[in-house]
Structures are given as C-alpha cells and as structure tokens.
Amino acid sequence: MAIRVPSLAKQMLDASRGVLEESWPEIKDYAKAEFKKTAESIAMIVRLHAAGKLTQKKARLHLEIQKNASRTVLLTIEGMGIIAVERAINAALGAVRDTVNTAIGFRLI
Amino acid sequence: MRHSGRDTARVLRRALQLTVVAVTLAGLGCQIKLVADYDEITDRSVTALQREFELFFIDVERNLYTPDAVYDNYIGFYDEVRAELSVIRVRAAARPKNEITVEQLDLVAQNVDNLEELHKLGFESPEELEPLRAAFQQSFQAILTLELAKKRGQ
The missing domain is CATH 1.20.1440 (de novo design (two linked rop proteins))
Structure with a gap:
C-alpha cells in the first residue's frame, strides 16, 4: 500500500498542533504570573533605594539576584516548551503509526 | 504489460518517498525524549x-x-x-x-x-x-x- 506523503504530513501536523495548542495556555499563564512577581520585586528595589534604604551597591546586588531568578523562570519556560514539542512529535508519530506500519508491512513505529 | 519510462519514474519516486519517511521514522524511534525524566x-x-x-x-x-x-x-x-x-x-x-x-x-x-x-x-x-x-x-x-x-x- 502506497503512502501519500501530503496526507501523512497533514495527519502529523493536525496531531501535533492539538498538543501544542493545549500546552501553550499553561506555559503562558506561568510566564505571566512569574514576570509580574519579578516586576513587583524590581519596583520594590527602586522604592527602597529612593527611600535611602539601599545603597547603589546593594541595589545592584539585589537586581542581580532578581535577574538570576528571572533567568531561572525563563529556563523553565524553555523546558516546558521543549516537553511540549516532544509530546507533539510523539503525537504526530502516533497519528500515523497504523498507516505506516500497514504500508511497510511490519511494526516500524 | 510493459511499464513505460514515465511509470518507472513514478514508482521510483514513490519508493524514494517511502524510504525517506521510513528512515526518518526509524531514526526517531517509537517515542522521542528531548528532556530528562522526572527525578x-x-x-x-x-x-x-x-x-x-x-x-x-x-x-x-x-x-x-x-x-x-x-x-x-x-x-x-x-x-x-x-x-x-x-x-x-x-x-x-x-x-x-x-x-x-x-x-x-x-x-x-x-x-x-x-x-x-x-x-x-x-x-x-x-x-x-x-x-x-x-x-x-x-x-x-x-x-x-x-x-x-x-x-x-x-
């Protein structure tokens, strides 16, 4: 049985799109909540410096700590994105498993 | 029935497409993992x-x-x-x-x-x-x- 590549590609795309669409809202909500926290912390550092409660040196150290915390959050977002891609690829392979295995005559996928 | 040159080319093209798909999928394996498992x-x-x-x-x-x-x-x-x-x-x-x-x-x-x-x-x-x-x-x-x-x- 011949495989029609355009049809196979569309099946894979449809399966993977569903997974990615499902994952994005969770990633987006997480990112939004975390960046709000970071913004609030930075605003507090500025307020404390303006009130004379933080020297410039201390303000810089505080900011460095906030930047590293933000980088940690961004890495989580990256990781969640990669896991979403992984699930999408596996969903795509799953969608065409029967078609391909039937065409090739043995359990390839 | 004898195949024409055009038929042969079409069969070969299909075989190549299937081979590309099969090799790609075989390379990917059944399930891929891009990030470590939970620990x-x-x-x-x-x-x-x-x-x-x-x-x-x-x-x-x-x-x-x-x-x-x-x-x-x-x-x-x-x-x-x-x-x-x-x-x-x-x-x-x-x-x-x-x-x-x-x-x-x-x-x-x-x-x-x-x-x-x-x-x-x-x-x-x-x-x-x-x-x-x-x-x-x-x-x-x-x-x-x-x-x-x-x-x-x-």
Whole structure:
C-alpha cells in the first residue's frame, strides 16, 4: 500500500498542533504570573533605594539576584516548551503509526 | 504489460518517498525524549533546600536590628546550602538531557554568592528581605515546576 506523503504530513501536523495548542495556555499563564512577581520585586528595589534604604551597591546586588531568578523562570519556560514539542512529535508519530506500519508491512513505529 | 519510462519514474519516486519517511521514522524511534525524566530525589532535595532558605529568612528577620543578624552568625548556613546545592547539581548533571535543570541550579548558586555579599554589607529592614525571599522562592518554584513537567502525565 502506497503512502501519500501530503496526507501523512497533514495527519502529523493536525496531531501535533492539538498538543501544542493545549500546552501553550499553561506555559503562558506561568510566564505571566512569574514576570509580574519579578516586576513587583524590581519596583520594590527602586522604592527602597529612593527611600535611602539601599545603597547603589546593594541595589545592584539585589537586581542581580532578581535577574538570576528571572533567568531561572525563563529556563523553565524553555523546558516546558521543549516537553511540549516532544509530546507533539510523539503525537504526530502516533497519528500515523497504523498507516505506516500497514504500508511497510511490519511494526516500524 | 510493459511499464513505460514515465511509470518507472513514478514508482521510483514513490519508493524514494517511502524510504525517506521510513528512515526518518526509524531514526526517531517509537517515542522521542528531548528532556530528562522526572527525578523524585531532585524534587525532594530542592524542596528541602527551599525550606532551609525560608528558615534563614525567618531567622534573619527575627534578629534584625540586633547583633544576632550579622553575617558571621550565618556562615554555617552559607556553607551548608552551598554543599547541598553541589550535591543536587552533581546528580542533575549525571542525568542525560538535564542541562536546563543544571543551569537553573548554577543560577541559584550564583544568587547564594550575591546574597552572601549583601549579608556582609548588613540587612537593615524587613522590606529589604522581601524581594530576596521572593527571588529565592521564585527560583525554587521554577526548578520544581520544570521537574514536575518532566512527569509528562505519568
């Protein structure tokens, strides 16, 4: 049985799109909540410096700590994105498993 | 029936397409994995470390405006959390496809250095501790969020 590549590609795309669409809202909500926290912390550092409660040196150290915390959050977002891609690829392979295995005559996928 | 040249070309083209698909899929294997699996020990260790930081901030805040809050009284805390971070990092680095978690732990280690520098300069108000506590909570939460995401619905 011949495989029609355009049809196979569309099946894979449809399966993977569903997974990615499902994952994005969770990633987006997480990112939004975390960046709000970071913004609030930075605003507090500025307020404390303006009130004379933080020297410039201390303000810089505080900011460095906030930047590293933000980088940690961004890495989580990256990781969640990669896991979403992984699930999408596996969903795509799953969608065409029967078609391909039937065409090739043995359990390839 | 004899095949025409055009038929042969079409058959060969189809065979090539199928071969490309088969080779690609075979290369990918049945299921791909791009990120390490969930690790319960990392989860528990990071959670325990986060608890130590919470206790640290509670203690420092309680002792603010007294000599007990000075850096020299907390050298043991900094040594201990550095050692624990190192242990967690070694385990994380030993697991394949776990580079993101390793990088996150390195960022926490850098922040321990920054926190220590601040402590040496002296903490002067509870308001100053608030963004620090929030930053460490955020970092640990980020690490744990990713670790839990690695469960992939297990």
